[in-house]
Amino acid sequence: MARVLSTAGLLFCFLLLKLSEGGEIIEIFGEISSNEIDHEVPNSGAKPPDLTIIAGNNSGFLPQGQSKGSAEKSCGCQNLILSSLGETKHSQPNALGIYKYYQLWLGQPAYYGPYGSWLYSLAGGGWLVGPQLGSPTGFIHNTDRSPLCPYEIPGGWMYFNAHAGLWYVDTTLVLRCIS
Secondary structure (H helix, E strand, C coil): CEEEEEEEEEEEEEEEEEECCCCCEEEEEEEEEEEEEEEEECCCCECCCCCCCCCCCCCCCCCCCCCCCCCCCCCCCCEEEEECCCCHHHHCHHHCEEEEEEEEECCEEEEECHHHCEEEECCCCCEEEECCCCCCCECEEECCCCCCCHHHCCCCCEEEECCCCEEEECCCCEEEECC
8 A cells, every 4th residue: 555645635715805895805814725635555466358359360369379470579668657647647657657678578578667567468358457476456457468568558548446356558658768
């Protein structure tokens, strides 16, 4: 869990008007203050959705358990940044940050990130940010089953919203190489 300071709480406004006999405002006294809320945000995750499509479809998705190519992938980037300007920064703030190369996992690079998060490829294809290397549940997911390095994937990253219990696409959620 991580502590998060949120200013999306309540806004208080107190105004006192001093009026003349004719009803004109003479003076305004007031105070506006915000109620900052300090709370803990749990790392909540879920199993990624099964978005497989029938074989033969050229949509980019493959049936569960199949992947393109079997050679180990050599991605040159050692440090990645996962960032978002959208809802992911509110729903999964602990999954965002710097990820460092750790080892190969299922022939693809695996990265260690903030708050003990891991970025790794799934056995059936796609990428997941999860609480442990190889965990079937996670916080951030991409269904791309191409042989691209994770930071080369142009889009399609999703985050898990624990309050709704659903996965959502965040078009501002990006993974980029920083070294």
